[in-house]
Amino acid sequence: MSQKFLIVCAAAFFLTIAIASIAKANGGPHGDYTTTTDACAGCHRAHTAAGANLLTVETEYDLCMTCHGAGSTGANTNVNDGIYTARSASTTGLSNTVNSSLIGGGFNKYNRLPVTSKHDVSSGLVIAAWGYSGTVALTPSRGVRRAITSGLKCSSCHNPHGSTNYRMINTSINTIPITVTVTDEGAAKDYGKEHWLSDMSSICDGCHSAYHVTTPGSGSDATVAQHGGYAHRVDMITSNTFLETTGWSSNGGVTVTLPLASQFITGTNTNNLVVCQTCHLPHGSSAAMAGFANGGPTGVDVLPGNTNTTDSALLRVANRGVCEACHQK
């Protein structure tokens, strides 16, 4: 009796070890493949495929949306509306720790409002990275420094077959090797809360390398910024750690909470690092842009880098609330 028990325990233990290294959505078709898996049929048809790569539907985007879209029951991460359906909906709020907004945003709606900017993965076309001045003669040029090698799709960033990276992020984006450390969220996955570590910004670096500036003083030192201009530093420690939990408001107005990454994988989760995703939503944002945030002081002009009413640059908060939350002028 005890021997059987021990063997079962041992088998369970080794099975757990074997599969723990693959990050996957719990229970979905995105990994954990065995020789008797049925996961392939979740997305592919061998002989009657409708789309390229033997997909069951015509486009990759439509395929993903069959489970991750509005009204779908295949997954509780509704990236179309930016909602985490496992948690009851709330009629208010922006904070991902309190209600059901996905921390990554949504492709068509976010916080129940239409998006004003998104990573448009629906077309699969090659598009320029935001702020890129390559088509406009500007000195210095700005925006992406890497060539974009392929169209923008869900699989540009995520590996549908699983990945050793956090949130199934590809180990290679735009041909650039990417490592994003996994944190063990435990059995109950919580897509309403981030478990970010210090390499979160490297995801964006695959395409937006010009903005992945980590050297101190880059705002005033032109030799630091790679595209010849000046850029805001990322991956720096902030003392405003309250932003993640209680948020901050000035003059009793709107309270802004911004997610922060943690410096350490073990030990105290400090949550004090500013990464790209602290200010930006990776999927899409419905932040409203007005005043100086609509085009800048001279209105909408040829200067790449302006937000406007139809391009909120994936910012989490309306106008420049993300600036004020830390700089508190």
Add this chain to the structure above:
Amino acid sequence: MSRRYSTVYRLLYLLIAVMVCLFAFAGTIYTAMMQEITAQPLPRMAAIGAETSTITPTLMLTPTATLALTATPGAIVNQAATATPTLVATSTSTPDLAIATPTQMPTVPPTESVVLTPTSSPTETPAPTEGVVATPTSSPTESATPTASVVPTPTPSPTESATPTATPVFSGTMVVTQTAETATPYVTATPWFVLTATATISAYIEISPTVVVTATPIFTSTPSGRIIVHMYAMATPIAQAPAPTLIPSANDPHVSYDTSTSSCAACHRTHTAQGTVLRTAALEENVCFACHTAAGASNPFAGTNIQPAFVNNTNTATRFFKHDVTATSGVHQALESSLDQFGAAKRHVECEDCHEPHKATRGSASAPFLQQVMNGTSGVDASWTGAGLPAGYTFMTQAEREYQVCFKCHSSFTYLPSYLPDGWNGADYVANGLPKLTSPNSNQILDSRDMAREFNPNNASFHPVTAQGVNQNIPAGSWAAGSGMSSASMIYCSSCHNNPDSATQGLGPHGSLNLHILKGGANYTSIDARQTPNSKEVCFQCHNYSTYAGSGSGADTNFRIGTDNLHSKHVAEKGASCYACHNSHGSEQLYLINFDLSVVTPNGSANSQSAYIPTTNGGSCALSCHGKDHNPLSYSR
């Protein structure tokens, strides 16, 4: 909200109450106390105690009396009523006279002091006449006990012995305590000299949550041997909160940031910035000019159109019509604070040297306190312990007074330039045209580019930028109509250095058609051309042109013989410029007097300031001007 208004009304009432109390006290608190101490003709004294055959009074000239008023809302009336200034002067026997150079305070041995009391003893000799305190000339062996009489009336000959007959206006006594060192007497040209101690109280109250008003007697010698004791009141705010923000429109990006603000995007770009501190433009001023230019389709937010003040005026190496913000790029450093960053090779000016873009707002202010558009700007405060150069400087991350912002570059806090500036002769620009600044003549007391030195409140005279003026007896009729000026006024640097086209180009010393960035409709004449100054020169914004350069009544000026207006005689009739006799900023002589030795020749070995000798009721000049000898010529009112 109502709390804030009730406080405002309460403070208004307190202001009225304070003013009533102060004016009531003007009758009992003396406004001028004249004491003259005269002495026998003396040879030049090289050291204290060298002369024993003649007695001259000793003045100990470090002030010890202070008047402190702490005004808090609700208590200000009582405080003002009970705080009586006490000035005590004591004197002992055998005083020695030491007169310092104009930049030093006269000194006496510490053991001696001068007693100046309102009461006189008829048995003591000599007893001063009205306005004359001590005349210890009758006997070398007697001790002179100067007495103080607080009398504004004229005095007879200072050598008379007479019993004081005037009723003191103020019944206090003045203590003069000496701590400074001996210095060589300054004046040798005149056979005798006058030591005069005067103290005036003037008050300036700034209503703020808590303000301290201090009045400290200051003792200064003048080049003609006149010791001036004066006291000015300086109001020091304990805490100066910026005025409530008045945003002219929803488009003001400079204040009132909250978590839905778009103002950051007016000037900054996070990832695509072109200039340091993440500015949208590479050149510092272009960030400002994006909005502070002419309104139009490309300027939907239209701030004050200030750009023409810079664009329409052009500097040369020796002629300055604007603070040229386009002259440098990349020299200004955010949060610069050390003197090296403001002068020499780093000398620069950008918009943000005078305007803090995250704090600039609108509202009212009165001199000398910082205007709201400069709210939050850094500045430099000077420490003045005596006349002349400041003892030191303190950098302030947030200035409280306008002149502190200007001192960052226009004082000896940093390195000052040495170019020879152009001047104006009434018709054309003249190279090296500020002769009192650059003269090699050793008798020319030079002007200085160090404004902290020029406006030192310990100087004998100065335009009232840092403190109220020394001369509180300027006739009311001498002020230009509508200027709102009085003897008690204080002014800004920008009261004179401003844009005459401010209606269309904005207020401030940004640029001007006039040389030296001056107000007015004509250039300031600094090269004498024997023609009356233009009525549109900057001086006449405040000083009545008719009085000083026209045919105005003699009663409106103190430079007169009876009703004969001597300003008219010199300026209107003879064509002297203001510059020929007066400094623009400050002087070691009374009344901003400092003669331009390129047109005025002092007699004997007098210099450009000692050639004028003030008396209680007038003065005299020992000089020659265009061949007209004043040897000396005197005037008395």
